[in-house]
Structures are given as structure tokens and as C-alpha cells.
Amino acid sequence: QIQQTITHGIRFASDPDTRLSEMPAFGDIITADQIAQVSAYVASLSGKVRDASLIQPGAKVFAEDCVACHGDNAKGNREFGAPDLTDAIWLYGSGETAIAAQVRAPKQGVMPAWVGRLGEIKVKELAVYVHSLGGGE
Ligand code: HEC
Structure with a gap:
């Protein structure tokens, strides 16, 4: 889920797979x-x-x-x-x-999609890092 968020962003208009909730x-x-x-x-x-x-x-x-x-x-x-x-x-x-x-x-907070800028491998690394900060909740 974190990887999905970093990849496509939140309410980021130019990404069709961005997270939308209003x-x-x-x-x-x-x-x-x-x-x-x-x-x-x-x-x-x-x-x-x-x-x-x-x-x-x-x-x-x-x-x-x-x-x-x-x-x-x-x-x-x-x-x-x-x-x-x-x-x-x-x-x-x-x-x-x-x-x-x-x-x-x-x-309505907006986060950009990062996959275009960082590439898939960096996005995966970031997802693992972010998960490590609180994934165990
Ligand atoms: C259709 C879904 C929906 C409904 C209905 C809704 N909310 Fe929300 N609410 C959200 C979403 C999504 C966010 C997060 C906004 C963001 O990510 O920028 C939010 C954020 C909030 C926040 C900010 C929380 C924070 O961490 O600062 C408050 C307070 C809040 N809602 C209260 C309410 C109250 C009170 C009601 C009823 C009157 C309500 N919401 C109805 C979807 C909803």
C-alpha cells in the first residue's frame, strides 16, 4: 500500500492511478x-x-x-x-x-506521483524504509 501511494501519489491529477478520497x-x-x-x-x-x-x-x-x-x-x-x-x-x-x-x-492534501522521477527500485526502497518507521504500528 505504501509503495502504491509513493508510486501514484494522492489526488495527483495527472496520474490516473492516484489515490482519490474526498x-x-x-x-x-x-x-x-x-x-x-x-x-x-x-x-x-x-x-x-x-x-x-x-x-x-x-x-x-x-x-x-x-x-x-x-x-x-x-x-x-x-x-x-x-x-x-x-x-x-x-x-x-x-x-x-x-x-x-x-x-x-x-x-484535500496532495502528494505527487514519484515513480516517474525516482524509478521503481527507488520507490520500493522508500516503501520499505517508510514501512520500517511505523509498519508494525
Ligand atoms: C466521504 C468521506 C468523508 C466523510 C463523510 C467525512 N470525512 Fe472527514 N476526512 C475524510 C478524508 C479522506 C480526510 C483526509 C483529508 C486529506 O487526506 O487531506 C478527512 C479528514 C478529516 C479531519 C482532519 C483530520 C486530521 O488528521 O487533521 C477531520 C477533523 C474530519 N475529517 C472530520 C470529519 C467530520 C466531523 C465529518 C462529519 C461531519 C467528516 N469528517 C466526514 C473523509 C470524510
Whole structure:
């Protein structure tokens, strides 16, 4: 899987085999109140929350709009490239403000395809190296 990612990149428009997964912009789908609620709920999964009264309604929004990609328990889903929202690893920031920004108008990170520049052997070597950094999880 790592080799595939390095070879074809992520959302790299000029590679037909690039990984594609897109979080919808919920700013157009749910209300500002619901965004505040669901952001508080997600922050609460890491023990960080300013207003505890938002957690319960936020869990409901999460169940309706987010579980399809991030999973029932918010542990993420590799098939969709949807990250675990309960761990300490954040692509775009862990605070309620950063979470709300991602929910409203998501960043869609892009990684270029490297096989053209590095060749298959170097990509394989890199995949083994990257796996060694955390492949055992
Ligand atoms: C269609 C699938 C999909 C749905 C539905 C979805 N997400 Fe996402 N989400 C993603 C993907 C894919 C990413 C990773 C974006 C990237 O790689 O740049 C992501 C990233 C995130 C992040 C950033 C995590 C980080 O590490 O910084 C947060 C927060 C988040 N989603 C919350 C939500 C919430 C809350 C909802 C429901 C309102 C939701 N998502 C619904 C697919 C989805």
C-alpha cells in the first residue's frame, strides 16, 4: 500500500492511478451550530473540549454525517483514506477551531506521483524504509 501511494501519489491529477478520497464540504450541508457541535464531539475524543453541552448533539451529527468514512468509533477507514480522529496524529490540527475549519471546507492534501522521477527500485526502497518507521504500528 505504501509503495502504491509513493508510486501514484494522492489526488495527483495527472496520474490516473492516484489515490482519490474526498471529504465533502459540510459548510454547504449542515448548519453552523451542527458544525460547532460535531467539532466539540471530535475534540472530546481526545479529551479536549470547551463546552461539554455540545458533545451529545455532536455525537448525533457524527453518527449521521461522518461515520460512513471515519467509522462508528471514529477510528478511521483506510479504504477511504479517512484518518483516525481518536489518536494523537493530526494532519491539520487537533483543536476545535481546526476541526471546524476542516468540517466546513476541508483541505484535500496532495502528494505527487514519484515513480516517474525516482524509478521503481527507488520507490520500493522508500516503501520499505517508510514501512520500517511505523509498519508494525
Ligand atoms: C466521504 C468521506 C468523508 C466523510 C463523510 C467525512 N470525512 Fe472527514 N476526512 C475524510 C478524508 C479522506 C480526510 C483526509 C483529508 C486529506 O487526506 O487531506 C478527512 C479528514 C478529516 C479531519 C482532519 C483530520 C486530521 O488528521 O487533521 C477531520 C477533523 C474530519 N475529517 C472530520 C470529519 C467530520 C466531523 C465529518 C462529519 C461531519 C467528516 N469528517 C466526514 C473523509 C470524510
